[in-house]
Amino acid sequence: xxxxxxxxxxxxxxxxxxxxxxxxQSVAGGELATTATRLAGLANVVTTNPGPVGQAAQGVIAAGxxxxxxxxxxxxxxxxxxxxxxGIGQGRGHQRYLSAPNLVQLLASKLAAAPAPIAELYALxxxxxxxxxxxxxxxxxRFNALMPVPDLVRAERxxxxxxxxxxxxxxxPKADPLPRWQSLPLERCTITKAARQSMAGQLAxxxxxxxxxxxxxxxxxxxxxxxxxxxxxxQQLADLQALLEGGTPDDTMRARLLGPGNPAQLRAELLQxxxxxxxxxxxxxxxxxxxxxxxxxxxxxxxx
Numbered sequence: 167x168x169x170x171x172x173x174x175x176x177x178x179x180x181x182x183x184x185x186x187x188x189x190x191q192s193v194a195g196g197e198l199a200t201t202a203t204r205l206a207g208l209a210n211v212v213t214t215n216p217g218p219v220g221q222a223a224q225g226v227i228a229a230g231x232x233x234x235x236x237x238x239x240x241x242x243x244x245x246x247x248x249x250x251x252x253g254i255g256q257g258r259g260h261q262r263y264l265s266a267p268n269l270v271q272l273l274a275s276k277l278a279a280a281p282a283p284i285a286e287l288y289a290l291x292x293x294x295x296x297x298x299x300x301x302x303x304x305x306x307x308r309f310n311a312l313m314p315v316p317d318l319v320r321a322e323r324x325x326x327x328x329x330x331x332x333x334x335x336x337x338x339p340k341a342d343p344l345p346r347w348q349s350l351p352l353e354r355c356t357i358t359k360a361a362r363q364s365m366a367g368q369l370a371x372x373x374x375x376x377x378x379x380x381x382x383x384x385x386x387x388x389x390x391x392x393x394x395x396x397x398x399x400x401q402q403l404a405d406l407q408a409l410l411e412g413g414t415p416d417d418t419m420r421a422r423l424l425g426p427g428n429p430a431q432l433r434a435e436l437l438q439x440x441x442x443x444x445x446x447x448x449x450x451x452x453x454x455x456x457x458x459x460x461x462x463x464x465x466x467x468x469x470x
Contacts, residue, residue, distance in 0.1 A: 242290075242456025242464070243281050246317035247272050249448065250324050260328060266295055266442035269449045278433040280455045288425035288461050289432045291453040292468065294318075295418045295446040300329035302448045305418040312467065321450055421468045426458070 247269060249255030254272065255262030264272075273291055280287070294309065296302035306322035309315075352358045420442070424435045432455070442449075454464060 240457055240460035242454040242460045244315060244452060244454050245273075245276050245280070246315050246321075246450070246452040247276070248317055248321035248450040250321055251317070263447050264449050265444045266293065266446040266449045267444060269293065269451050270436065270439070270441040273451050273453050274433045274436045277436060277453055277455070278429050280429045280432070280453075282429055284457060285428070286426035286457075287428065287432060287455055288423060288458050289436070289453055289455050290421060290423055290461050290465060290468075290470075291436060291451060292419065292421045293442065294450045295420065295442055296448045297446065298329070299325045299332065299448065301418065302450075303329060305416075306450065308416070309419065313464070315452055318450065318452060325448075415469075419468075421470060423461070423465060423470050429455075 247254060247264075249257075249262040249264035255264045257263050270291075270293070277289060277291075280289070292309070294302070294305045296305055303322050303326040306318050306325065310319050310322055353362070422436075422439060424432050427435065454461060
């Protein structure tokens with residue numbers, strides 16, 4: 167036996183099934199030619215009668231849009247403080263720490279310079295307390311799952327990586343001997359990529375004709391999809407409500423509603439509160455400032 171030289175050519179035998187598409191394509195072309203004529207003939211024959219659902223839902227839609235506008239169209243100003251921000255935390259290298267009393271002092275100093283678009287402002291500071299990076303990441307993750315603040319998301323990611331580094335820095339990595347078996351990346355080859363796109367396009371055209379059905383079947387399928395969509399939306403909201411029901415107090419997350427007043431008054435009220443102790447060496451915080459209506463959603467979300 168000898169080695170055979172390679173001759174690059176089109177795999178005709180592997181793609182001979184494409185010849186069976188020609189008959190269906192010719193029928194599809196003739197069907198397209200008569201479709202426009204049939205539709206033009208139905209223009210003066212068929213009439214539509216919209217159902218009563220749209221008119222009955224107008225009042226509910228207006229009330230729902232108004233409620234959403236009142237709660238969501240006044241977003242409060244937000245400021246987050248984490249130990250990983252430049253000039254905030256204490257420590258060396260990647261390790262950064264920020265105790266709870268120092269966090270409250272930083273939030274108070276930032277609160278004095280908060281924007282004041284209205285006379286009577288309210289503030290909602292939220293503290294995240296921990297003593298270890300893994301607990302710190304878990305505390306931030308519970309809040310970010312419902313209200314992801316970009317600075318808190320970055321702090322969660324960094325704390326999780328630091329905890330993982332601390333746990334795995336003594337683990338020796340294992341590597342398989344080379345060379346290793348792996349699958350051939352056909353999707354990255356130029357000829358196979360172009361051939362797959364062409365053949366997939368041919369199949370997609372025929373699939374559009376194969377999905378042909380009667381108008382009555384299409385209407386029934388549409389009604390079934392709308393019903394399934396409504397049930398899915400209701401279930402999604404029910405699952406979210408069930409997730410937040412029956413919650414237990416979390417000592418690693420603390421909040422307080424301040425106000426009404428101007429930024430200086432809100433700062434003084436925050437400093438009058440007894441902060442958590444220095445035993446919480448790894449802390450972050452976020453303060454929201456806005457109107458009472460704008461803070462109502464977050465206030466109820468955190469249980470105040």
